[in-house]
Amino acid sequence: MAAGYTVVKEDTVICKDGEPVNGCNMSGLPEDFHALQWDGSNGHVEWVGRHSTPVSSKSEIESALGVSLPTLIERRDARIAEIKKKESDYWEAQK
Numbered sequence: 001m002a003a004g005y006t007v008v009k010e011d012t013v014i015c016k017d018g019e020p021v022n023g024c025n026m027s028g029l030p031e032d033f034h035a036l037q038w039d040g041s042n043g044h045v046e047w048v049g050r051h052s053t054p055v056s057s058k059s060e061i062e063s064a065l066g067v068s069l070p071t072l073i074e075r076r077d078a079r080i081a082e083i084k085k086k087e088s089d090y091w092e093a094q095k
Contacts, residue, residue, distance in 0.1 A: 002040025007072055009033050014076040021083075025075045028067045036061065038069065 006015040007024075014024045035046040038061065044052040045064045055061050062068040 004040055005036065005038045005069065005073070007036040009035065014072060014079075016073075016076065021076050021079050023083075024072075024079045029065055033065060036065070036069075036072075 003016050004018075006018075007013070007026075009026045009029055011022070012024050012026055013020045013022050015021070032048045032050070033045065034048050036055075037043045037046070038055070042054070042056050043061075044054050045061070046052050053064050055064060058069045
């Protein structure tokens with residue numbers, strides 16, 4: 001089963017299967033973008049001040065947002081790596 005993702009621009013959070021990562025890069029997303037809900041095969045894009053847009057493919061997500069889902073996933077992964085590095089550096093400095 002494909003992973004589900006939730007992206008909330010204002011909170012800079014990207015969740016994978018309900019596991020949030022805060023502080024993700026949200027650059028390039030539309031000004032009026034609020035959130036993306038994606039269950040792996042279907043979802044919707046939530047906008048500020050207008051109705052949600054249903055999406056049923058990754059290409060529809062990219063068309064709506066101007067940023068691809070794989071790019072958003074890469075940004076989430078990069079943030080996880082950044083957090084792990086900071087934690088590692090902290091504990092190294094404690095020795």
